[in-house]
Amino acid sequence: MNITETLRNGKRKRVILDTDTYNEIDDQFALALAMLSPKEIELLAVTAAPFHNSNSSSYADGMERSYNEIAKVMDLVEKSHGVKPVPYYRGSTERMPDIDTPVASEAADAIYTIAMASDEITYVVAIGALTNVSSAITAHPELAEKIAVIWLGGQARWYEGGGEFNLQGDRNATNALYASKVPLLTVPCLGVASTLIMTLPEIEYQLRGNSPLGDYLCDNIKNCEPASHPVSWSRVIWDISAVCTLIDPRCYWASEQPRFYTDENHRYHPGQYEGTYEHIDGLHRDHVFSILFGRLKK
Numbered sequence: 001m002n003i004t005e006t007l008r009n010g011k012r013k014r015v016i017l018d019t020d021t022y023n024e025i026d027d028q029f030a031l032a033l034a035m036l037s038p039k040e041i042e043l044l045a046v047t048a049a050p051f052h053n054s055n056s057s058s059y060a061d062g063m064e065r066s067y068n069e070i071a072k073v074m075d076l077v078e079k080s081h082g083v084k085p086v087p088y089y090r091g092s093t094e095r096m097p098d099i100d101t102p103v104a105s106e107a108a109d110a111i112y113t114i115a116m117a118s119d120e121i122t123y124v125v126a127i128g129a130l131t132n133v134s135s136a137i138t139a140h141p142e143l144a145e146k147i148a149v150i151w152l153g154g155q156a157r158w159y160e161g162g163g164e165f166n167l168q169g170d171r172n173a174t175n176a177l178y179a180s181k182v183p184l185l186t187v188p189c190l191g192v193a194s195t196l197i198m199t200l201p202e203i204e205y206q207l208r209g210n211s212p213l214g215d216y217l218c219d220n221i222k223n224c225e226p227a228s229h230p231v232s233w234s235r236v237i238w239d240i241s242a243v244c245t246l247i248d249p250r251c252y253w254a255s256e257q258p259r260f261y262t263d264e265n266h267r268y269h270p271g272q273y274e275g276t277y278e279h280i281d282g283l284h285r286d287h288v289f290s291i292l293f294g295r296l297k298k
């Protein structure tokens with residue numbers, strides 16, 4: 001299965017969004033965008049991914065905070081646009097101990113149950129560490145026939161590896177996904193998603209005062225201003241990239257690459273696993289943001 005070809009067929013897609021929503025300020029955009037794109041996306045469920053950075057005290061705490069943030073964003077979307085919340089689930093509280101051992105969670109169960117309930121492919125859009133997704137796949141290898149994964153993670157292949165937050169969040173889960181037979185499309189971070197730069201004046205111009213959701217997203221960006229108050233600063237809204245592939249596949253171009261193993265030094269070893277995956281090589285930044293603001297503005 002070539003995911004990009006299926007995305008171009010113009011049909012509405014069954015989607016589960018797996019998100020570490022509280023880890024910074026971009027997952028909120030991605031979740032709102034998915035909810036506000038019903039023509040292209042049938043959002044069946046949202047699952048909370050674990051993370052650990054300065055916004056959490058542990059992977060379990062990061063998952064719980066993400067779970068609560070999902071509820072908050074869905075509430076803001078409903079208040080602002082009248083779109084009803086969808087079911088959402090707690091994810092894993094720990095990382096996979098190795099590439100063969102799944103971690104049980106409501107999220108992994110939901111991915112399996114939802115995917116098996118239809119003859120159509122379910123697109124699992126993962127914008128955090130892959131623990132929930134790879135746990136579902138490892139526990140139920142038959143999901144390879146039922147799902148396609150679109151993952152924001154890793155770096156562009158020309159970086160020859162390198163640490164990256166979503167990949168490092170669960171390296172065993174990353175390797176489990178590449179080792180599996182599940183069709184995979186990736187949006188690499190540095191070199192690809194890193195082009196999705198937004199500044200405070202732009203978002204204020206587009207969304208301030210437009211809705212409670214718009215104000216919340218503006219406030220989050222405003223709170224990111226570096227303490228050094230540089231003349232010019234920006235934020236990358238990484239996570240909208242993965243959702244935008246479903247809304248309009250013309251927003252990216254991709255190439256087929258050998259599936260790879262990531263070692264403990266975060267170096268990639270192409271060809272270590274069988275088969276290929278689709279690697280997004282570039283994104284049309286202005287097109288992506290035009291879609292985003294078009295959907296988020298009332």
Ligand SMILES: [Ca+2]
Pocket residue numbers: 019020021023026027127128239
């Ligand atoms: Ca994320």
